[in-house]
Amino acid sequence: MNPVRAQAIAELTAPGQPYELREQVLNGRRLRTFVNAPASLRVLFESTTSELSCITYLDEHFSFAQAWAAAARIGHVLVHDCGVRPGDRVAISMRNYPEWMLAFNAATSIGAVAVAMNAHWQADEMAYGLQDSGAKVLIADQERLDRVAACGDLPGLRVLAVRPSKPLAAGVRNLADLTAAAGEVPMPPVDIQPDDPATILYTSGSTGHPKGVLSSHRNIVSALMSWELDRFIGEKVTGIVPPAPAVQPGTLLAVPLFHVTGLHASYLAGFRAQRRLVAMYRWDVEEAARLIDHHQLSSMIGPAAVTGDLLRLAQAGKYSLASLQIVGGGGAPRAPEQVRQIGKSFTQALPGTGWGMTETNAIGCGIGGQDYLDRPASSGRSAVVLDLRVIDDAGQPLPAGERGELLVRGASLFQGYWNRPDANAQVFIPDADGAWFRTGDVAYFDDEGFIFIVDRIKDLIIRGGENIGCGQVEAALLMHPQVHEAAVYAVPDERLGEEVGATVHGDPALDVDALRDFLAQHLAKFELPRYILKSDEPLPRTPSGKVLKRQIRQAALAQLQPGAPGGA
Structure with a gap:
């Protein structure tokens, strides 16, 4: 490792520092964990309430304090109207409405498991996800309500409607009516431990149905704090500390919340940073540029298709995108030429990207700024709370420059696939310190520790x-x-x-x-x-x-x- 980078990590994670790390064995896994991390997502949300802007959608606005109060009303409904108890699954299926985020905050703050369902799923896939997760409640918008109506009998499922535009089917209740009736109420009290389950996100495998990725509060919070640590490491290594922003930082939610790029990197990472989020109904590059210009947003994150659209619009000069400082990547790699064009086409924004998976809660390795411009095919260096390894077909570690399968372990790694012991047995390689996760990606390290993802083993x-x-x-x-x-x-x-x-x-x-x-x-x-x-x-x-x-x-x-x- 670069000695300057190693020194920066040592200083930032030392005892007594905000990002102090300690090594401990949890559930049979040896992990590096943040000593000062919020104990749960509930603590994260409750400890960051302020009057600063949190969520904007069209002409709707929520401060961080208002978002917590609105989530508390939904939490009250889930507990007292729907009988949700810790460990029960609450499925969310809708567009990027504020209710998506508020329902997520509520579910995870009452100890339930938030099931982030793919909003593109059709009736057959929705039925599978609801049955596989054993969801007790579904919170859905009209488009998804129409699809779930075609799912057939789903015994025991309570359905709450968000922004309905048609008469409600029998047994379906309007969430807005229930929260209005609740009035101003506190979030129902519950004791949540760091390793309690928090989320199930479905990810497509190479065969069969999507698999539910089960993650704990610690897994998610570790990922969020890892991004913060990465930022401070970069500042120490480069010696460049950006000035305090003149206005509240803001990001564009340009991707669906049922992906970790939208949920973790765009939304949840904004709480401790007190970063406002401007949500889009669906991706439209003209509308995205207008929102960035109008709200003077400082960042956005999206896959190559999204950032490529914005890049072409920026080159046309129709909108001022001068407020953008970060154009992050996720979900799919960028072509090297797009990386170079981002560096040339925006007034001050530098490109950034990383490699991560739903199973790692979006972190893995990251790269940005000049490092990325110099190595546009790389996904960056490993997150500090994770270990990465490249192995050959016999399972032996490979040296720098040699290609093999990428393995990962660490604090943000998921608990396992929901109800899939067969899949877990295939993807986890046990060792004395817990288990390595087989990513299915072919990769290699260079001599400086940068990783390059070059192929996929999975279909x-x-x-x-x-x-x-x-x-x-x-x-x-x-x-x-x-x-x-x-x-x-x-x-x-x-x-x-x-x-x-x-x-x-x-x-x-x-x-x-x-x-x-x-x-x-x-x-x-x-x-x-x-x-x-x-x-x-x-x-x-x-x-x-x-x-x-x-x-x-x-x-x-x-x-x-x-x-x-x-x-x-």
Whole structure:
């Protein structure tokens, strides 16, 4: 490690310092934990109440104090109207409304487990998530209420409506009516321990249904404090301490809250920093630029597709984006050229990014400023509370420059997959200090400790920051009675990084447009294949019967080249 960086870490994490670290064994895992961390998300929220702006959505505004009071009313409803007890699951499924954030604060502050459901899910996927998590309550907007109505019987589920625009179905209650009836009430008292469960976020795997990632309060708070520590390490290493801002820092919520980029990096990281959040209903680059200009926002975080859109608008000069200081990345890597263009195209903003997973609560490694401009293909150096290792096929650690699978362990690493002991057995490698988590990513370290993610072992597509399991899309294709075989793969896309491609073999009468209509009933919109190619012959397979997906993908990419027969 760079000696200047090592010295900075030692000073900032020493005994008596705000970011003091200690090593302890918790639940069989040896961890480096923050001595002065809030004990729970509830403590985080309650200790940061102020009259500064917290949430803005259209013409609605909440200060930090008002957000806590509003969350307390929802917490009262959950406990006294819905019977929620510590450990019960409360599912949230809606657009980025203030109610999403307030419901999350409430659920985690009464000891419940907040289940952040993918708002793009269709009825089948919603039913799976609600049943798998065992949710006691669902808090949903009208679009999601319409979908859950098609889920069939979900016994024991209480449904609370947010911003309904239609008459409520039998048994569904309006959350606003219930909180208004509650009046001004305190958050219901509950004793929450750092290692109590706090969240379940679903992440797509390479096969089957999405898996629920279970994280504790300590996992999440460790990630939030790790970002703070990273900032101070950077200041000590560079010797550059930015002046106190003239106005309250603000960030644009440009990505969904059901992802850790939106929930952790954009929203939760703002509490101790007293950073205001301006939420968007959905991504629209013109509206994003207008909001940044109007509210003089200082930061935004998004996958390459989002920051690329903003970069092109900035170059057009239509809006002043001079207030931006940070253009962060997450969810998917940026092309090196986009990194360089960010450094050139904004008045003062420097690019930043990192590698993290839902399973690590968004942290892992990070890079920004000149380091990122110098190494645009790198994801940065390891977070201090985590250990990263690259291993070969035999499980042995590899030296710098050698590629292998990336492993991670540490304080922000999730507890395990919800109700999936089989999956946990596959991804955790036990050792004397607990367990390493297998990320499925191929990576290497350089001689200075910067990590480069170069490939994926898992059969995943990352489309604009959304993880899409190929197996799940293949399963949906094979539900169609005229599809006999299907292979799903990533197709490079300049804006989104990757698009979904599929090659299918089936009845000669199979109609691709009709197949698309069929898939729209079973998959989220972002999971729908942009490219569907029909094969007259059965798909090629190995002697053991495994589909030769790499061969199929190469043939498809050749066919999709401009000018090729049937090409894009």
